[in-house]
Amino acid sequence: MPRVPFVLPLLLALALAGCSASPSRTAADGPSPVSRAHSSQKGETRAGDYADYPAARAMVDRLVRREGFQRDELSRILARLERQQRILDFVNRPSPEPTGKPTGSWTRYRGKFLTEDRVGAGVQFWREHEDALELARLRYGVGPEYVVAIIGVETRYGSNMGRHRVIDALATLAFDFPRRSEFFTGELESYLVMTRTEGLDPFTPVGSYAGAMGLGQFMPSSFQRFAVDFDGDGRRDLWGPADAIGSVAHYFREHGWRMGEAVAVPALARRPEAAQLKADYTTRYPLGELSFRGVTPASPLAGVEEASLLRLDAAGGYEYWLGLPNFYVITRYNHSTYYAMAVHQLAEALRERHDRLFGPVRSARGEGPPGPAM
Numbered sequence: 001m002p003r004v005p006f007v008l009p010l011l012l013a014l015a016l017a018g019c020s021a022s023p024s025r026t027a028a029d030g031p032s033p034v035s036r037a038h039s040s041q042k043g044e045t046r047a048g049d050y051a052d053y054p055a056a057r058a059m060v061d062r063l064v065r066r067e068g069f070q071r072d073e074l075s076r077i078l079a080r081l082e083r084q085q086r087i088l089d090f091v092n093r094p095s096p097e098p099t100g101k102p103t104g105s106w107t108r109y110r111g112k113f114l115t116e117d118r119v120g121a122g123v124q125f126w127r128e129h130e131d132a133l134e135l136a137r138l139r140y141g142v143g144p145e146y147v148v149a150i151i152g153v154e155t156r157y158g159s160n161m162g163r164h165r166v167i168d169a170l171a172t173l174a175f176d177f178p179r180r181s182e183f184f185t186g187e188l189e190s191y192l193v194m195t196r197t198e199g200l201d202p203f204t205p206v207g208s209y210a211g212a213m214g215l216g217q218f219m220p221s222s223f224q225r226f227a228v229d230f231d232g233d234g235r236r237d238l239w240g241p242a243d244a245i246g247s248v249a250h251y252f253r254e255h256g257w258r259m260g261e262a263v264a265v266p267a268l269a270r271r272p273e274a275a276q277l278k279a280d281y282t283t284r285y286p287l288g289e290l291s292f293r294g295v296t297p298a299s300p301l302a303g304v305e306e307a308s309l310l311r312l313d314a315a316g317g318y319e320y321w322l323g324l325p326n327f328y329v330i331t332r333y334n335h336s337t338y339y340a341m342a343v344h345q346l347a348e349a350l351r352e353r354h355d356r357l358f359g360p361v362r363s364a365r366g367e368g369p370p371g372p373a374m
């Protein structure tokens with residue numbers, strides 16, 4: 001989700017999505033069982049769970065002052081917000097202690113995304129939206145396989161876009177999750193601006209537990225900065241495939257995607273000391289230093305002088321890769337080595353399957369002339 005500085009590993013998000021069985025609700029449904037339980041514990045009378053929160057009132061002041069909102073309009077919205085205790089329970093639960101030993105976590109993570117089902121559905125999505133994907137390639141210089149892979153990992157091509165009412169999710173994390181309150185308060189403000197701009201009822205959209213929306217799971221601030229109206233209907237609609245495709249490609253371009261360049265290459269680690277080297281998408285090693293430490297690319301890397309060292313905790317032992325600038329771009333979507341590698345490997349599987357079935361249409365690996373900027 002651009003997100004998307006996402007606060008938790010996607011795997012945990014998936015776990016929550018999996019246990020989120022309740023259908024999306026509307027305000028007319030009344031308080032959720034969770035909110036009601038919370039309110040009765042504190043003996044409160046419900047008038048919106050956040051109507052009297054100082055932080056919520058301060059947000060109203062800012063939106064009135066900076067964005068020209070009507071105060072009474074915002075007060076009516078505050079009066080309908082519902083705390084989502086389930087989200088708080090999820091984000092506050094203890095994370096597992098790192099053991100420092102291989103656990104095969106990458107193999108399990110990869111297995112969720114690199115499935116026959118997800119590759120097949122991705123190629124179908126690609127065919128259905130070929131025109132928009134081709135336009136995105138020309139305009140932003142991002143190959144279709146990476147746009148499709150992002151949408152595939154985020155929402156399985158739009159089939160699982162989340163069931164949480166976005167405004168409640170954002171308010172809950174803004175006002176009841178201190179560690180990230182600044183971030184989510186900003187997102188809630190961006191959301192209210194977005195729904196006003198787009199003419200949406202702020203209580204209608206549903207998304208992830210963190211307020212990520214649509215096929216590409218954009219956070220509201222990313223909507224403001226990177227969403228595009230790609231089908232020309234005058235609206236930026238994250239739930240519409242064409243706008244989602246254009247917006248994901250635009251996000252990549254703005255974060256420095258380099259058309260046609262490699263993303264990551266497998267590496268060989270010839271000495272056990274490799275396990276001691278710091279390894280994740282933020283690292284930068286000159287290839288000469290890595291070679292000195294026994295880590296070399298499995299195939300020649302022309303024109304590359306430095307790379308990130310990536311260590312994947314695969315069943316059967318660590319797997320090493322070298323991450324290139326495009327790999328880092330994928331992590332701007334979700335700050336996780338595993339996430340970016342799953343996107344990369346799904347993209348490669350999609351490209352291979354697509355080209356085998358339909359031929360390498362137009363260009364391979366997103367290569368081609370850059371189009372005019374929007």
Ligand SMILES: [Ca+2]
Pocket residue numbers: 228229230231232233234235236237240243
């Ligand atoms: Ca549109």
